[in-house]
Amino acid sequence: GDLKQLRALTDEFTRFMLSYKFAVDEMMTKINILREEFSHRHDYSPIEHVSSRLKSPDSILAKAARKGCELTLAGIRSDLHDIAGIRVTCSFISDTYKIFDMIAAQRDVTVLQVRDYIKEPKPNGYRSLHMIVEVPVFLSDHVEQVKVEIQIRTIAMDFWASLEHKIYYKYNRAVPERLLAELRDAALAAGSLDVRMERLHDEVIALRDLGGADDGVMDAR
Numbered sequence: 001g002d003l004k005q006l007r008a009l010t011d012e013f014t015r016f017m018l019s020y021k022f023a024v025d026e027m028m029t030k031i032n033i034l035r036e037e038f039s040h041r042h043d044y045s046p047i048e049h050v051s052s053r054l055k056s057p058d059s060i061l062a063k064a065a066r067k068g069c070e071l072t073l074a075g076i077r078s079d080l081h082d083i084a085g086i087r088v089t090c091s092f093i094s095d096t097y098k099i100f101d102m103i104a105a106q107r108d109v110t111v112l113q114v115r116d117y118i119k120e121p122k123p124n125g126y127r128s129l130h131m132i133v134e135v136p137v138f139l140s141d142h143v144e145q146v147k148v149e150i151q152i153r154t155i156a157m158d159f160w161a162s163l164e165h166k167i168y169y170k171y172n173r174a175v176p177e178r179l180l181a182e183l184r185d186a187a188l189a190a191g192s193l194d195v196r197m198e199r200l201h202d203e204v205i206a207l208r209d210l211g212g213a214d215d216g217v218m219d220a221r
């Protein structure tokens, strides 16, 4: 009867969401392995932190409706790329591309789409490296290819994006022009901070490789 139908429906939806959870778990393991192995090999970690989220059923439906995609699980699965999301925050711009390359090179990861908003920032100033990948999830009786959106950015880009996101929603997507201009300006400042920090980091590495820096450097601050 109705109850049985409803059970089947919720069961189908639960399995739909679970496949994204498994894909995130898998990608998180991959990224944590890269992070640990890299810091073992190079004495520093290119990754500051990693976070993940699954889109809530409410925002999945809202985005599906907004994009005008077919309102079935199959339609949503094919048109929404960010049900599973991972955000990797790095110290420096060069690290974001390193992480990108290491993920893209993995044999069971298929890169479906790349958006490089670092090379080409959005008009509002947003910078970040986005990739949509597909990973195989091995279930009891079949293998499923599941999409995950990965956003890779620096600490400065992340700082800017979280503030912009708050302002955007505070003003219900209609931000006053004065604030928009300030945000664009702040994005430029964040961009030049990234460049300066990376230059300093390169200098420290070069000094270290020359054996020029010793333990006294820390004490002399």
Ligand code: 0O2
Pocket (backbone or CB within 6 Å): 081, 082, 115, 122, 124, 126, 130, 151, 160, 161, 162, 164, 165
């Ligand atoms: P939320 O609330 O973070 O989930 P497409 O999916 O291909 O039709 P979309 O979604 O615009 O196009 O792709 P894009 O441009 O790669 O952006 C995807 C995500 O990047 C967004 O997800 C945000 O998380 C982030 N993002 C993109 N542009 C901006 C921006 O201007 N400011 C900030 N703060 N974040 C941005 P959602 O679903 O839009 O939002």
